[in-house]
Amino acid sequence: MTRMNEFDNILDECLQRLVEGGSIEACLSRYPGYASELEPLLRTAQATLKAADIKPRPEFRDRARYQFQSALREMPVKGKQGFFSFLKPGLATVIGVAIVLLAGGATVAAAGNSLPGEPLYQVKLTTESVRLALTPSDLGKAALNASFADERVDEIIRMAEKGEADYIEETTERMNKNLLAVANLNVSSGAAEGDVFFGVMNAPEAATRAPVATPAPTATPATAPFPSPTPSPQITTPAVTPPPAATVITPPGQGLLGSKDGLGVEEGAGDAAENLTDEQQLRETLLQQAEKNLRDLQEQLEKAPEELKPSLRHAIEVAARAYQEALATFG
Amino acid sequence: MRDEESLVRRAQQNDPVALAQLYEENFDRIYRYIVLKIGDRTEAEDMTQQVFLNVLKSISSYKWKGMPFTSWLYRIAHNQIVDYLRKKSRRATVPIDESIAAAGDDPERSVLGKIEIEEVAVAAKKLTAAQQEVISLRFAGELSVAECAKAMGKSEGAVKALQHSAIVALRRVLAPGGGL
Numbered sequence: 064m065t066r067m068n069e070f071d072n073i074l075d076e077c078l079q080r081l082v083e084g085g086s087i088e089a090c091l092s093r094y095p096g097y098a099s100e101l102e103p104l105l106r107t108a109q110a111t112l113k114a115a116d117i118k119p120r121p122e123f124r125d126r127a128r129y130q131f132q133s134a135l136r137e138m139p140v141k142g143k144q145g146f147f148s149f150l151k152p153g154l155a156t157v158i159g160v161a162i163v164l165l166a167g168g169a170t171v172a173a174a175g176n177s178l179p180g181e182p183l184y185q186v187k188l189t190t191e192s193v194r195l196a197l198t199p200s201d202l203g204k205a206a207l208n209a210s211f212a213d214e215r216v217d218e219i220i221r222m223a224e225k226g227e228a229d230y231i232e233e234t235t236e237r238m239n240k241n242l243l244a245v246a247n248l249n250v251s252s253g254a255a256e257g258d259v260f261f262g263v264m265n266a267p268e269a270a271t272r273a274p275v276a277t278p279a280p281t282a283t284p285a286t287a288p289f290p291s292p293t294p295s296p297q298i299t300t301p302a303v304t305p306p307p308a309a310t311v312i313t314p315p316g317q318g319l320l321g322s323k324d325g326l327g328v329e330e331g332a333g334d335a336a337e338n339l340t341d342e343q344q345l346r347e348t349l350l351q352q353a354e355k356n357l358r359d360l361q362e363q364l365e366k367a368p369e370e371l372k373p374s375l376r377h378a379i380e381v382a383a384r385a386y387q388e389a390l391a392t393f394g
Numbered sequence: 395m396r397d398e399e400s401l402v403r404r405a406q407q408n409d410p411v412a413l414a415q416l417y418e419e420n421f422d423r424i425y426r427y428i429v430l431k432i433g434d435r436t437e438a439e440d441m442t443q444q445v446f447l448n449v450l451k452s453i454s455s456y457k458w459k460g461m462p463f464t465s466w467l468y469r470i471a472h473n474q475i476v477d478y479l480r481k482k483s484r485r486a487t488v489p490i491d492e493s494i495a496a497a498g499d500d501p502e503r504s505v506l507g508k509i510e511i512e513e514v515a516v517a518a519k520k521l522t523a524a525q526q527e528v529i530s531l532r533f534a535g536e537l538s539v540a541e542c543a544k545a546m547g548k549s550e551g552a553v554k555a556l557q558h559s560a561i562v563a564l565r566r567v568l569a570p571g572g573g574l
Binding site: 067068070071072074075078079082103104107108110111112113114115116117118119120123124126127128130131132134135136138230232233 | 408410411413414417421422425426429430435439442443446447450508509510511513514529532533534536538539551554555557558561562564565568569
């Protein structure tokens, strides 16, 4: 090794130490034979390192993050919905049903408690898709989507409690889709239809209504991994009339249109409840879910660590708007 | 490296979490790299934004060949800068270099030993293109010599030699009186 090569290596080692916060003096004492050559170069390097140690302006950081996030939302997720996409929808449904049946009740039950990122979560989503596919009426599908949105909120809260911010935004987006599917319900058509949906990952897309727009960004503290630069939410509990006193959420298995999601009116709950149409029952259920979920999310936000707050604020804002849209469908 | 490979593969499937992680890990470094190369923080903001939008557009075409993802990322930023400088050279602008370059003789600055990134950017223009690149990647991008070597398509030994000559040249421009 030539002396020049040796010096290059020593200089590089010292630079690396400076980058990592070491001192010039420590380097010089380590290589006293090169100290006179090293010192001026290390002083220039240190001044350059300090000069380069700049941070983007917070406003710029938020604006850029928002723009990136918006571009990200417009991108299709590859692969995730491709698992069954090569099959015709009807066949895909049959296979999906078979998988759910073969997986067995225990697996499906275990999956019901799973969270995004866990192995059984895909089973949970598949099960939901199969149930949607097997529900013939629009109203039944809407009721299921309402219950799935409820489940998404529960997942968001549980993930926040575990301190896992990664999947909160993804789950918020699923909740939004579930509620948009309710919002797109054709109220006048409760009749069975032959359409079949089987998306392993995606909840039914809103066919006619645009997704709830994410508001323009304002400054929020930088948090990992990807905070949502939304403004401080104005939590607006949907402005709708209070439910009749007789409305009671039913236990699973006795719900609306035979659904297992507790979306109906409990038997014997009173004349007023018995007189409600299926649509009114769904509306009342949605109203109760909206109030409870927004309250629970707000409570979670108040006790959440700072790094989780942007994601939770975003979830609250999306939930408030999406519930309002869904409730507006019923007039 | 395997973690990075897995992260990049997920990002190529448009996994928002993976893309967000790549963004957060590299955003500040890319911004600093661009500021040091062009010496204009406002322009650097727009360009940094554009770099990451370009990443979204082209990440599916990225081929994993054992090269760090950052090499590819800095190449996108580098191309963006080349485009910017090409367009800028076509426009007749008043050079801002003079006042900043004169700061090299400012006795107060020399005493404080403090310089601004814009001064370094101006001083770096007196360096060769390869020297500028190694200074930007090492000091603003905080890449290791091995990463710089891959990003620049050179051997590690060549990068170390370039780094040495770049600091010598930078010192000559920044501190003619030896104040630094």
